[in-house]
Amino acid sequence: MEQGKGRRFPRDTEEVRKKPKERERSGRNWRVTVAKIVLVPLLLFFSLVIGLVIGYGVVGHKPTAEVFDLGTYKHMWDLLFADT
Template identity: 40%
Template sequence: MKKLPSETVGESQKPAGDASQTTARRRPVALRIVLGILRFCLVPVLCVAALLGGLYVGYVVFGKAPAGDVWEWQTWKHMYDLVFSES
């Protein structure tokens, strides 16, 4: 059987268990849970931020309307009624 280059004589190999334990420490359980939750929530939070930013830019910059009206519920109710009216 032919020897692979990694099986040559004189090559020092570290045991698999030693390298993983010395170079990479495991994080505490609580920190891993918090990081997992943050990772899971990152995309929805970024989507909501993009939606709010888009509403603001579209209404104030492109629509030339007052900035305070963006966050009022009546503004968006009126927009909905205009878009989905029967006539």
């Protein structure tokens, strides 16, 4: 099974025959999965907070500390649903 000039087919070489063990691959995969499960919600939360601060403080020209005040959101809720 030789292919010109004494070279062998790739399936016959030692490199192709050696496959990574399932335990090694799954060991890395669960760490990546846990990192995604933890990091994605954290990044989404921080992007929400940064967006609120920029939108309320910079664009709306209001004090940025009011973003974290519950009264601000109660007031917005009352404005949205005043007629219902």
